[in-house]
Amino acid sequence: MADEGFASLCKGAEGLAAFATRGARSRGRLFAEGESPTRTPYQRDRDRIVHSTAFRRLKHKTQVFVATEGDHYRTRLTHTIEVSQIARAFARALRLDEDLTEAVALVHDFGHTPFGHAGERVLDACMAGFGGFDHNAQSLRIVTALEHRYAEFDGLNLSWETLEGLVKHNGPLIGPNAAPGLAVPRPILDFDALFPLDLASFAGLEAQAAAISDDIAYNTHDLDDGLRAGLIELEDLSGLDLAGSILAEVRAAYPGLDRSRTVHEIMRRHITRLVEDVIRTTLRNLAERRPRSVEDVRAADAPFVAFSPPMEAAVRQTRGFLFTRVYRHESVxxxxxxxxxxxxxxxxxxxxxxxxxxxxxxxxxxxxxxxxxxxxxxxxxxxxxxxxxxxxxxxxxxxxxxxx
Structure with missing residues (x-):
């Protein structure tokens, strides 16, 4: 296949694709540090993220269901771990830097308030006259200012590429490729003036992989938690193109299978379908547009890591279902x-x-x-x-x- 041939052509000397981000070419850190003799820059970033106070706090922050409602629902921490696992799979399949991909996945939700998006909405309203509040901008504040661990600087002093991925994993914030009407939060603009993050460009493929992994994780696991909470029933999935087809497939293969195993079979296949679709689509995009470096990726006019159009439609359908039946359920x-x-x-x-x-x-x-x-x-x-x-x-x- 042409896409497989292109991926093979782009294999670099380090085992990474030519369009992957390389630690040896990192743009550095806000505060200069000597290199580690045992770890790459992105391994150090990942380790700093995992050992931070903000990472531990994710254990008791809401994903959809408040922590007091039960021990088996996703929290921000378990969601983050699931995103990281999916993102690593993409990094291996696409020959990207796995440590950078994992670092961006692990840090992406640092700025969430207590009680998830509900807390963010009210805090943004409270801060309306003072620059507002945005969880992505708050993640940046945490890793650049609010973590007080190191003797020589505030924050975690992460590498430029990890900060880029944190800020731009969903795409450019300014310029022709930014989402229409997007307002850049002031904390991001303030930091960009100090340590420019090229806000008009796309982030590298590692950050793009982390971003789409977030979509895959919550679209799947919020269905799972909604079923666990009794807000939706298995039959409700029948109207969904992706989950409904998988439900029919599982029931045909395993007649009489108990509910718990049926749900797990649906969810694991749901993730697999989404992941495999992204890999196929991304390889096709790479073969057609032929980036030769991470700078080509950043200069592109669209992301490379993406769902196919039919799968994107199915993801939108699932997201709409979750908003109507789970997130806006009267009990929630x-x-x-x-x-x-x-x-x-x-x-x-x-x-x-x-x-x-x-x-x-x-x-x-x-x-x-x-x-x-x-x-x-x-x-x-x-x-x-x-x-x-x-x-x-x-x-x-x-x-x-x-x-x-």
Missing amino acids: AAKMAAAERIVADLFERLRAEPGLMPLDWSQGCERMSEERLARRVADYLSGMTDTFAISEHARLFDAVPRLG
Whole structure:
């Protein structure tokens, strides 16, 4: 096949494709560091990400269902691990840098607030007069400023390529290839002025692989969690082009199979179909457009890592189904409304009385402008886990909204 031949032609001396990102050619770090004798730049980034406080906090942050609802639903941490596993599969299939791919996958959700998108919505509203709040921009703030671990710098001092992937994994933020009407969050613009990330270009294939892995993971596993929670039933999948065809296939192959095994068979095949479609489509895109370097990838006018048009339609259909039947289900909506109240209450109370925050957060607040103080409170609040936000609300208020 032409696409396989092109992939073979592009195999580099390091075992990577010619269009892969190479650590030896990294654009470096904001704060210069000596090279490691045992690890590549992207291995060091991955290790720093895994050992960070922000990574551990993902354990108790909502994916769809609040952590107090049960032990078996996905959290931000388990979701992140699943994204990383899928992304590594793409890196191996496409001969990309596996460590960089994994680093971008592992860091992509660092900036999420407690209670997931519900917390982000209300925090963005609270910050409307102060530059807003965006979880992707907050991820950048965490790894460039808010993690306090190293003696010589704030943040994790990740390599340029990992930061590029974090900021641009969903595509350019400015220029002709950016999404129409996209507003670049101020924290990203501020950092870009200090350490330019080429916001008008696409990120490398490693970041593109991590981004589409996120889509595959949540489209599959939110179906799984919706079934586990009883918000949808197996028969509801029949109307979906992808999941419905797999349901029929499993039932034909295994008549009488119990529900639990049926669900697992559907989900594992669901991931496999999506992954194999992306690999075929990406190899075809590479063969047709023939990038010879990562710079060719960045300069392209469209991403290379993508679903085929029929699969993209099926993914959109699944996403619409999840919004209607799971994310906006009345039981989920009621819990998220209570979660939004917790975040809003905490923001207003801590902004009015910053001394209620720990000393390392409250110190100097009395000398801050209104905008800087609001950002400090947002930084502190967004780092909370679900469980800590609930306990802090109970400490500071007489009545705590019920989430269970």
